[in-house]
Amino acid sequence: MIPAPFDYVAPSSVDDAVRALAEAGEDAKVIAGGQSLLPVLRMRLAAPTTVVDLGRIPELRGVRDDGDALVIGAMTTHYDVQRDPLLAEHALLLVKATDTVADPQVRHRGTFGGSLAHADPAGDLLAPALALDAEMVIAGQDGRRTVAAADFFQDFFTTAMAPEEILVEVRVPKHTGWHAHYEKFNRVAQAWSMVAVAAAVRTEGGRIAEARVGLTNMASVPVRARGVEQALVGQEATPEAIRAAAEHAAEGTSPTVDGNADVEYRQQLARVLTGRAITAAMAG
Structure with missing residues (x-):
């Protein structure tokens, strides 16, 4: 089935993305890797007026060391999570869980933050993020705020994010040497x-x-x-x-x-x- 018509926006910064969401209103949708949203659009289970694509924001990709925690950009793909040496050393559980996500094609396109923001209780990355006491950094019109994983997931497909907010990165305390x-x-x-x-x-x-x-x-x-x-x-x-x-x-x-x-x-x-x-x- 062909999706309903919508406007498409591809901002180059987090601030621009937040602004685009605010201007589009409640009927806007964010697209990350598209592995959850695109099937819904094709089946016309969602009909957003605007789709805001985060794929052109460099800040949202990659893994970095931040002292006692690792910071994972929301647009980091499952494939990159699987192969990141910092995660293998300090957050092995995330790597082990990501290895089981769907298939290689999905892992190359799907994103770490997109999976968490989708909040499907059957999704494979939510429980590991919760177990490791991860924190979600969320950007909105009033700036950025940090929400613990225990408070981020609120119900089926529901998170603590407001419609005009986006998930920027995930902070994961180091669990070095843990089995x-x-x-x-x-x-x-x-x-x-x-x-x-x-x-x-x-x-x-x-x-x-x-x-x-x-x-x-x-x-x-x-x-x-x-x-x-x-x-x-x-x-x-x-x-x-x-x-x-x-x-x-x-x-x-x-x-x-x-x-x-x-x-x-x-x-x-x-x-x-x-x-x-x-x-x-x-x-x-």
């Missing part, structure tokens, strides 16, 4: 996750000193498995300890029911996948 793994379950290759688990673990003296576990598609937003994290701290990473901790994975979750799974099935998946993710992280 990490992203365990995903789907029925067919490249499909959305039915459930997935993002796990990062730091060991000290043969025991788990810190743990971060995020769950994908277990609520309308990504959630932290706090019970699992607390159960792991202070334990040796034995199969028994991991299995016992993983039993807490579904606590406080409210997964949706759809054609793929009911609540009980998703909660059982969360427990099983959490055990696998932690085990794989420790072995990596």
